[in-house]
Amino acid sequence: MKKGFTLLEMLVVVMIIGILTAVAVPQYSRSVRRAEMVEGLAHGKTIYDAALRYKAVNGEVPTDFNQLDVGFAGTTIEGASFVDGNFTYTLGDTYTGVKGNLGGYDLYMDFPTVSDTGVSAPIRCCPSNSLGTWLCKNLSGNKTSGDCYVLE
Incomplete structure (x- = not known):
């Protein structure tokens, strides 16, 4: 008798690997984008x-x-951007x-403003595509300010 796998067994294994990959890759991509967002x-x-x-x-x-007391190693910074x-x-x-240069979202950290109700210094996450929308919604309580989600 010959030892080995049948064609059907091989097809089943390939199908299972395909299904696992189809589920894992989008989740991995989201995790990477979320980590990038936290870095930014x-x-x-x-x-x-x-x-x-x-x-x-x-x-x-x-x-x-150049007016600030911080910098990024190996980067020459001039101007306001x-x-x-x-x-x-x-x-x-x-x-x-x-x-985010790869698209998805912009983050804005507003300088504090004082009003009769107190001090406000919100961070706004403004999505530019569906992935950015997903990231911004999950970081806030879905509180919106125009097209942006407020992360106070």
């Missing part, structure tokens, strides 16, 4: 904190990354921004 948010928060320190000392918001890896970081008049 962490770097953006560092820039945001540096901008707040600059504003506290100088009484105005920074207009150039720069690209680092998968993200573009921006200094605005009322916010610091993080844009």
Whole structure:
């Protein structure tokens, strides 16, 4: 007798591997995108904190990354916007921004504003496609501000 697998056994194994792959790949892609989003948010928060320190000392918001007391290793930063890896970081008049260069979402960290109801400094996640919508919804309580989800 010959030993080995039958064609039917091989087909069943290939089908099972195909089904597992079909389920695992989208989940993996979402996990990677979510990790990238957290990386962008962490770097953006560092820039945001540096901008707040600059504003506290100088009484105005920074207009150039060279005014901040932070930097990115191996990166020369000039002006109010720069690209680092998968993200573009921006200094605005009322916010610091993080844009995902691969698409999906933009994050905006607003400088604090004071009103009769207290101090507000929201982080807004603005999706630019369905994947970004999924990421933003899961990070917030689905509280929206225009086309953005607020992550307060």
